[in-house]
Amino acid sequence: MHSTTITQVRVIDLRFPTSRDHIGSDAVNVDPDYSAAYCILETDSGLEGHGLTFTLGRGTDLVVSAIQHISTGIRGRTLEELTRDLNALYLNLTGDTQFRWLGPEKGVIHLAVSAVLNAVWDLYAKSEGKPVWALLADMTPAEIVRCIDFRYISDALSVEDAIELLTRGKLGQSERLAQLEREGYPAYTTSVGWFGFSDDKIRTLCQQALSEGWTHFKLKVGGAEQDDLRRGHIVREQIGWTNKLMVDANQRWGVEEAIRRTRLLAELNPWWMEEPTSPDDILGHARIRQESGVRIATGEHCHNAVMFKQLLQAEAIDVCQIDSCRVASVNENLAILLMAAKFGVPVCPHAGGVGLCEYVQHLSVFDFLSVSCSLENRVIEYVDHLHEHFVAPVAIRRGHYLLPKAPGYSAQILPASLAEFSFPYGQTWQASSEQNGKVDEVHIIHA
Amino acid sequence: MHSTTITQVRVIDLRFPTSRDHIGSDAVNVDPDYSAAYCILETDSGLEGHGLTFTLGRGTDLVVSAIQHISTGIRGRTLEELTRDLNALYLNLTGDTQFRWLGPEKGVIHLAVSAVLNAVWDLYAKSEGKPVWALLADMTPAEIVRCIDFRYISDALSVEDAIELLTRGKLGQSERLAQLEREGYPAYTTSVGWFGFSDDKIRTLCQQALSEGWTHFKLKVGGAEQDDLRRGHIVREQIGWTNKLMVDANQRWGVEEAIRRTRLLAELNPWWMEEPTSPDDILGHARIRQESGVRIATGEHCHNAVMFKQLLQAEAIDVCQIDSCRVASVNENLAILLMAAKFGVPVCPHAGGVGLCEYVQHLSVFDFLSVSCSLENRVIEYVDHLHEHFVAPVAIRRGHYLLPKAPGYSAQILPASLAEFSFPYGQTWQASSEQNGKVDEVHIIHA
Incomplete structure (x- = not known):
C-alpha cells in the first residue's frame, strides 16, 4: 500500500x-x-x-x-x-x-x-x-479505545469499562445496521421556531414540517415570559400534544431565574429544557434539573470531555448534547459517547449551523451500532439550511436521517x-x- | 472636568x-x-x-x-x-x-x-x-457592586450579600491600611523550585531566599515519584519544618493518580497541593481534597467566575488562586473575592509570569482592606523575573509586598x-x- x-x-x-x-x-x-x-x-x-x-x-x-x-x-x-x-x-x-x-x-x-x-x-x-460511522463500527474495541484520552476521565470511565461496553456493542450490530438501513435515524427539527420568526411564520413552518413527517420540534425561548408561552402554545396548537416539543433558552438565565422560568414553561409539557443557564455551570444545571422537574439538556457549549464527565457525575442532565466541532472531533466524542452510555444518559447531538448535521449523523449512528445500542429517547437535531453547499449532504426522509454512504466524514463543501x-x-x-x-x-x- | x-x-x-x-x-x-x-x-x-x-x-x-x-x-x-x-x-x-x-x-x-x-x-x-487598590477601597459598596456581573453567580452571592460584606469591610479599614503601610502584604516565593532546576541550584536558591526573609516556598512536582520526594526533602532540609512548603503539580494527574500522589507527598507536610488535576474538574478537586487530607489550591487556569463559584459550592478548594489576566480583570475578580469571602476560603493569588505580581498586589490589598479583612492563611505568589521592565515594579521586603503607591494598575512596561x-x-x-x-x-x- x-x-x-x-x-x-x-x-x-x-x-x-x-x-x-x-x-x-x-x-x-x-x-x-x-x-x-x-x-x-x-x-x-x-x-x-x-x-x-x-x-x-x-x-x-x-x-x-x-x-x-x-x-x-x-x-x-x-x-x-x-x-x-x-x-x-x-x-x-x-x-x-x-x-x-x-x-x-x-x-x-x-x-x-x-x-x-x-x-x-x-x-x-x-x-x-468508508463513511466514518462504518470505519468506527468496524474497529475492534481495542482500536476504539486507542483513540481516546483517558487522562482526566478514568475516574468515571476506565479503559476496562470502555472495552466492556464496546465488546457488548458488537452483539446484534448487523440487525441494528439493517434497522437503520430501513428506517434511518430519528431526528427533530429546529427550523420552525427561531427567535426572530413571526408567529405566522412559526405556524406555517409547523404545518409544513408536520406534512413532511416530523414528530419532534424545538422552539427557542428566553424572551419575555408571555412571549415564550404564546409562541409555545402556537406550536402546540399546530403539532398537538403527542408530538414532542423541546424548548431552548440558549444560556439566557441565572440558576434561580432558570428554575422559575422552566417551571412556567412546564405547562407546555416540554420534552426537554435546553441550555437554561451558563454552559459552565454543572452544579447549576443539577439544581435546575432537581427543582424544575423538567428534563434538562445541554452540551453544545460544553468545551471538553472533563465537563461532560462532571455533568454526568453530578446527575445534571437527562440529555447529552454532543457537538462535533466544539470538542476535539471523533476522538473526544468517543469518550463522551462511552461515558454517557455508562451513566445511562441518551445522546442527542447538537447540529444545525453549517456542517454539524453532516458530522453528527456519523456519531449517532456509531452510538446506536456500537455503544448505547439504543434509539430510545434519542434524536439528532436537524436544521434545513446550507446543505446545498455540500458534496454529500445529509438526506432526510420523514423526520429521519438516512444512512450516509459516501466515504469520509460528509462535511466537504463544494x-x-x-x-x-x-x-x-x-x-x-x-x-x-x-x-x-x-x-x-x-x-x-x-x- | x-x-x-x-x-x-x-x-x-x-x-x-x-x-x-x-x-x-x-x-x-x-x-x-x-x-x-x-x-x-x-x-x-x-x-x-x-x-x-x-x-x-x-x-x-x-x-x-x-x-x-x-x-x-x-x-x-x-x-x-x-x-x-x-x-x-x-x-x-x-x-x-x-x-x-x-x-x-x-x-x-x-x-x-x-x-x-x-x-x-x-x-x-x-x-x-490613585493606585487601583486605593481607587477600589475608596468606592462605596454600591459602586463596587456596579462593577460586577451577577447574572450567573447570584445563586451563590446576591447583590445584598455583596453589599453586606463590603459595608462590614469599611469598619477598621484605616487600621488595616496602617498595618499594610508598616508591614506590607505577606508573600511566598516560587523562584526556588522550578522543574528544570538542578538539586544544587534548588539548595542555593533556598539559602538565598531564607537570607532574604522568605518563610513560604513553593516547589514544582509532577515528575517521577522519587524525584518529587527527593526535591521536596532537599527543600525541607534547607528551610526546615516551621517554614511553609507548597507543592504544585500543574494539572499533571488524573483524579485517582492525584489522590495517590498527594498522599505520598503528605510526608513533606505541604501547606497546600496546587493544580493536582485538570483545571476544569471541579468534582475531581473536591474528591482529591476529601480523600488526600491535604489542603487543595487551584485557580490560575480557572476561566471565569462561574467555575470559581462551583469550586466554592462543591467545597473543592482550601485556597482560591485568582489570576489577574485569565478572568476579566478587576471586574470579575471583585466577584470572586466576594464569593471566596462569603464561603470563608482565603484568596492567595497566582502571580509570576510577566506583570502578574504587579497586578495581583492590588487585588489582595483590596481584599484585606475591604472584603475578607484578614491576612490569615493569605499570601501572594512572588517570582523574581522580569520586574526590571516595569515603570513601577513591585517592591518586596523580607517576604512581603510593599504597598504600591503610583497611580494606576502597575503593569506599565518601559x-x-x-x-x-x-x-x-x-x-x-x-x-x-x-x-x-x-x-x-x-x-x-x-x-
Whole structure:
C-alpha cells in the first residue's frame, strides 16, 4: 500500500450571511452568520481530507490562525503514522507547551484542533473507502479505545469499562445496521421556531414540517415570559400534544431565574429544557434539573470531555448534547459517547449551523451500532439550511436521517461555495459593507 | 472636568525568551517564554491606559488579534462613559453576539477582554491619581457592586450579600491600611523550585531566599515519584519544618493518580497541593481534597467566575488562586473575592509570569482592606523575573509586598522593553531562529 503524505494544509475563513434572514437566531445569538474555519489536508496521493469547525461570523479569523499554528503538527506526516495512534495525535495537537496556556482544551484553540482532527478523520475514512460511522463500527474495541484520552476521565470511565461496553456493542450490530438501513435515524427539527420568526411564520413552518413527517420540534425561548408561552402554545396548537416539543433558552438565565422560568414553561409539557443557564455551570444545571422537574439538556457549549464527565457525575442532565466541532472531533466524542452510555444518559447531538448535521449523523449512528445500542429517547437535531453547499449532504426522509454512504466524514463543501463565501474576498462579502467588521455592525447582546 | 476620549488602541505581541534559562518550567509548561498581549489606550488628554494579559509564547498573536476585535467596543468612547457603568462595559466586551461563540467567557477571547479591561482600570486609576487598590477601597459598596456581573453567580452571592460584606469591610479599614503601610502584604516565593532546576541550584536558591526573609516556598512536582520526594526533602532540609512548603503539580494527574500522589507527598507536610488535576474538574478537586487530607489550591487556569463559584459550592478548594489576566480583570475578580469571602476560603493569588505580581498586589490589598479583612492563611505568589521592565515594579521586603503607591494598575512596561521584546521584529527575536515559530521549535508535552 502506497503511503499518503500530507503535503499542505489550506485554511479558509468561510462565512454565510444567514443573519440577513434571521436564520439561526435565538435569545442570545441574535444575528449569527453561520460560518466555519475550514481546512483542507492536501496529500501526495490525490486524496484530500476536509474538516471544519462551526463559528458564528466575527472571530472566525482567530480560529483560522489557530488552525495554521496547530496544523504544523501534521504537515509532512503520513496518514498511516497519524492514524496508528490517534490519541497520540490528539495529545500532540493539544499539548503544545506554550499554546495550551490559551486553553487548555477549550475555546478558540480547541475549536481549531477539532477542525484539524475532523479533516484527519475525513481523510482516514476516504482512504479506507468508508463513511466514518462504518470505519468506527468496524474497529475492534481495542482500536476504539486507542483513540481516546483517558487522562482526566478514568475516574468515571476506565479503559476496562470502555472495552466492556464496546465488546457488548458488537452483539446484534448487523440487525441494528439493517434497522437503520430501513428506517434511518430519528431526528427533530429546529427550523420552525427561531427567535426572530413571526408567529405566522412559526405556524406555517409547523404545518409544513408536520406534512413532511416530523414528530419532534424545538422552539427557542428566553424572551419575555408571555412571549415564550404564546409562541409555545402556537406550536402546540399546530403539532398537538403527542408530538414532542423541546424548548431552548440558549444560556439566557441565572440558576434561580432558570428554575422559575422552566417551571412556567412546564405547562407546555416540554420534552426537554435546553441550555437554561451558563454552559459552565454543572452544579447549576443539577439544581435546575432537581427543582424544575423538567428534563434538562445541554452540551453544545460544553468545551471538553472533563465537563461532560462532571455533568454526568453530578446527575445534571437527562440529555447529552454532543457537538462535533466544539470538542476535539471523533476522538473526544468517543469518550463522551462511552461515558454517557455508562451513566445511562441518551445522546442527542447538537447540529444545525453549517456542517454539524453532516458530522453528527456519523456519531449517532456509531452510538446506536456500537455503544448505547439504543434509539430510545434519542434524536439528532436537524436544521434545513446550507446543505446545498455540500458534496454529500445529509438526506432526510420523514423526520429521519438516512444512512450516509459516501466515504469520509460528509462535511466537504463544494469548491464554488468555498470561493463564493470565503471572507472577506468571496463574491458574497465583497458586495457587502460587513466585510470589514465595522464597529456599527457589531451587535452586543446585553447592551 | 475635561473628558478623556480613547482615540486609539495599540496592541503589542511581547515575548521574553525565558525558556532559554528554564525559568518558569514545570511538569506541564516545560519551556515557557513569558509573554503578553499588551495594549495601550491612547487618549486625547495625554493619559495612557496600559493593560496586558499573560501568555507563554506561541499563540500570543491570537490574543493580539482578539484584542483588536474587542477594542472596537471602547475606541472613540470617553473614560467617563466607560467607568460610569463598569459592568455594562464588561457585558459589552464579552457580549458580541457572534464573537461569544468562541468562548463564551473563556480561553483566547476572555484573555483578550482581560487585557482591555486591565488597561481601562489603569487609565481610570491614573485619571483619579490613585493606585487601583486605593481607587477600589475608596468606592462605596454600591459602586463596587456596579462593577460586577451577577447574572450567573447570584445563586451563590446576591447583590445584598455583596453589599453586606463590603459595608462590614469599611469598619477598621484605616487600621488595616496602617498595618499594610508598616508591614506590607505577606508573600511566598516560587523562584526556588522550578522543574528544570538542578538539586544544587534548588539548595542555593533556598539559602538565598531564607537570607532574604522568605518563610513560604513553593516547589514544582509532577515528575517521577522519587524525584518529587527527593526535591521536596532537599527543600525541607534547607528551610526546615516551621517554614511553609507548597507543592504544585500543574494539572499533571488524573483524579485517582492525584489522590495517590498527594498522599505520598503528605510526608513533606505541604501547606497546600496546587493544580493536582485538570483545571476544569471541579468534582475531581473536591474528591482529591476529601480523600488526600491535604489542603487543595487551584485557580490560575480557572476561566471565569462561574467555575470559581462551583469550586466554592462543591467545597473543592482550601485556597482560591485568582489570576489577574485569565478572568476579566478587576471586574470579575471583585466577584470572586466576594464569593471566596462569603464561603470563608482565603484568596492567595497566582502571580509570576510577566506583570502578574504587579497586578495581583492590588487585588489582595483590596481584599484585606475591604472584603475578607484578614491576612490569615493569605499570601501572594512572588517570582523574581522580569520586574526590571516595569515603570513601577513591585517592591518586596523580607517576604512581603510593599504597598504600591503610583497611580494606576502597575503593569506599565518601559518603552525600551516594549521595543526590544516585541515579536517577531524586536531586537531579541530578530537575532533568533525562533522568530518564525518553526516546527522544530514546538515542544509537545505528551509526545
